[in-house]
Amino acid sequence: MPDTPFSPEMLDSLVQKQDILPDCSLWLLDIRKLPVLMPEDIVGILHESSVIRYSELSRKQRRIQFVVGRLLAKYAVSRLQDRPIHGLALIERRSNVPQLRAMPPLAAPLYYSLAYRYDHAVCAISRSRLTGLDIEVVDKEREIATPAETAFNAHENAWLSALPSDEWHRGYYELWTRKEACYKLLSSKHGGIHDDLFWQTDCLADNRFEWKTLRQPEDLLITVCQADPTVEFTLTQAPSYNPDNAFDIFRR
Numbered sequence: 001m002p003d004t005p006f007s008p009e010m011l012d013s014l015v016q017k018q019d020i021l022p023d024c025s026l027w028l029l030d031i032r033k034l035p036v037l038m039p040e041d042i043v044g045i046l047h048e049s050s051v052i053r054y055s056e057l058s059r060k061q062r063r064i065q066f067v068v069g070r071l072l073a074k075y076a077v078s079r080l081q082d083r084p085i086h087g088l089a090l091i092e093r094r095s096n097v098p099q100l101r102a103m104p105p106l107a108a109p110l111y112y113s114l115a116y117r118y119d120h121a122v123c124a125i126s127r128s129r130l131t132g133l134d135i136e137v138v139d140k141e142r143e144i145a146t147p148a149e150t151a152f153n154a155h156e157n158a159w160l161s162a163l164p165s166d167e168w169h170r171g172y173y174e175l176w177t178r179k180e181a182c183y184k185l186l187s188s189k190h191g192g193i194h195d196d197l198f199w200q201t202d203c204l205a206d207n208r209f210e211w212k213t214l215r216q217p218e219d220l221l222i223t224v225c226q227a228d229p230t231v232e233f234t235l236t237q238a239p240s241y242n243p244d245n246a247f248d249i250f251r252r
């Protein structure tokens with residue numbers, strides 16, 4: 001029995017898929033195009049481990065993003081692996097994307113990342129590369145909450161300052177999405193947040209990583225960051241919890 005009210009054919013018509021980088025597909029969904037989610041739809045999409053997290057989310061838009069992100073990830077995996085969506089579950093982990101569980105199990109791991117901005121949900125999936133993703137809207141009217149000097153290192157700021165003034169905002173958001181995508185990649189690799197490690201990474205010059213930024217309509221900027229799964233980073237602090245324990249999230 002299907003566990004989502006949205007047929008694969010309907011999602012085929014709504015989700016934009018693009019193949020980018022040597023091994024990465026990007027799946028973008030405009031949430032406004034989906035029918036309104038009913039409570040029974042949400043129960044069908046979410047794994048039981050997601051229900052408490054869902055109920056803790058206070059903003060309506062964030063709740064919808066949370067559900068649609070899981071729908072999008074399951075749909076993308078089902079299409080990539082040519083298997084039914086109801087054989088896939090996403091189990092919550094703290095500070096990471098949910099863990100993908102497939103029945104029958106997948107022959108090899110998949111790496112994926114999720115991000116949202118307003119009415120857009122996006123998922124990047126790779127068969128072979130660690131993957132992190134971020135999406136932003138380049139909005140010149142919106143006040144920038146984190147000054148560039150605080151967000152970026154000296155080399156990144158020098159690059160930003162050298163841009164023509166009418167390209168500054170795009171440059172700021174491109175760097176920002178590179179940082180965030182890299183952060184998610186590192187966090188998924190090491191199972192925790194390593195701020196010191198993150199700040200060591202020069203998001204313009206660190207050749208352990210590859211970034212790709214796409215500009216989309218409505219001033220959307222989407223950046224994927226990838227690295228080889230065998231890549232080693234020097235950790236200066238240990239993860240503070242077990243990322244493989246799906247229920248760690250309930251012990252906050």
Ligand SMILES: CC(C)(COP(=O)(O)OP(=O)(O)OC[C@H]1O[C@@H](n2cnc3c(N)ncnc32)[C@H](O)[C@@H]1OP(=O)(O)O)[C@@H](O)C(=O)NCCC(=O)NCCS
Nearest residue numbers: 066069095096097114115116151176179180183184187188
């Ligand atoms: C964790 C963080 C990356 C999330 O970014 P965000 O803009 O709030 O949210 P996004 O929409 O981009 O992404 C949310 C999704 O990312 C995934 N995610 C969250 N934390 C993650 C982590 N530590 N590692 C990998 N993926 C993570 C989740 O799937 C989440 O969606 P879900 O809650 O529905 O499962 C961000 O809040 C953060 O802490 N960044 C730290 C780095 C930093 O300081 N950047 C600023 C300077 S450039």
